[in-house]
Amino acid sequence: MVVIVPSSYPAQGIVYMLGHPSLFKHLICPLFLTILWGIAALIFGFAYLLKLQAHALIEVKCPAAVAWIVCIIFVLLEVAVLSILFYLIILPIYQDTLFDRVLKLRGLKHVLKRNEGNDVVKCMRGVSGGLWILLFQIMVLIITLPVNVIPVLGQMAFATVNGWVLTFGLRFHYDAEIRNITVLQSRREAWQRRKEYTGFGAVGVGLEMIPLANLLFVWTNIVGAALWVADEIEQEESRMQQEQASHGLMGAAEAGSYHPGNQFQMTAQMHAPSFSQQQDPYFAQQQQSSLSSPYAHQGSARIPPRDKKHPEV
Structure with a gap:
């Protein structure tokens, strides 16, 4: 049986x-759309926002050279933020497809088929829950961002706090659209298993904090979460099969203990005289008389017919 160590699955996802390589095709479309969005935002920023912001600073008596340099930096930051937000918004759409693909590669296609149906309900639950989780992730990210000022310990605290939220978001698709549980039930389970969720998420957030490489690690974390879920499903199915096998063996043992001759043996034992009865002379006399009687083997006691020559008065 596979030993599940949640903190190891981000690395397993990379491997x-x-x-x-077939999984990489799921990255092409979102990355391509994000690049297009970034280029459009960059053009809009330098064509419109740069002049607008620079003139605003110049009007408040800021030196022109300083105003233009500051505004260029502002525009680049604004484009980066807009690109990240766009990427985070479209990411859940494609991460669910990648998640399901990993389950299929692990031979768990039957799990997906078994939970088909009510697509409208699942879609509404997934969209509403996904938006709530996204807003929650952004809020926690903004609140915990200042702790990164503290060397090492700040980054560890940041990864730990945001790790639980990250894992909750990665596994939510499995909870809402495969297990068919509500957002509240998913959140409650995530909090009950916060040690496991934090262990996985802390490593995942740490990988996503690496510049440029985080574009890949965002996807490998999804693969790692799917592998984690796949191992849990396989363990649960294995446990159920063992229980069914054990119940089957117990039923076969109980059926094998029954034999048609046993019933006659038990009946004979019930009607056999005890040792004390065998030693009793009165019982022996009754038994002998019953054996000599022509009615001893009848189902009930019978009265012999009257003698016609000597009728009773």
């Missing part, structure tokens, strides 16, 4: 994705 698994590199070993299955």
Whole structure:
């Protein structure tokens, strides 16, 4: 049986994705759309926002050279923020497809088929829950961002706090659209298993904090979460099969203990005289008389017919 260590699955996701190149096709579309969005935002920023912001600073008596330099930096930051937000918004759409693809590669296609149906309900639950989780992630990210000023310990605290939120978001698709549980039930389970969720998420957030490489690690974390879920499903199915096998063996043992001859043996034992009765002379006399009687083997006691020659008065 596989030992589940949640903190190891982000690394397993990297290895698994590199070993299955077919998974990379799920990255092409969102990255391409994000690049297009970034280029459009960059053009809009330098064509419109740069002049607007620079003139605003110049009007408040800011030196022109300083105003233009500051505004260029502002525009680049604004474009980066807009690109990240766009990427985070479209990411859940494609991460669910990647998640399901990993389950299929692990031979768990039957789990997805078994939970088909009520697509409208699942879609509404997934969209509403996904938006709530996204807003929650952004809020926690903004609140905990200042702790990164503290060297090492600040980054560890940041990864730990945001790690639980990250894991909750990655596994929500499985909870809402495969297990068919509500957002409240998913959140309650995530909090009950916060040690496991934090262990996985802390490593995942740490990987996503690496510049440029985080564009890949965002996806490998999804693969890692899917591998974690796949191992849990396989363990649960294995446990259920063992229980069914044990129940089957118990039923076969109980059926094998029954034999048609046993019933006659038990009946004979019930009607057999005890040792004390065998030693009793009165019982022996009654038994002998019953054996000599022509009615001893009848189902009930019978009275012999009257003698016609000597009728009773």
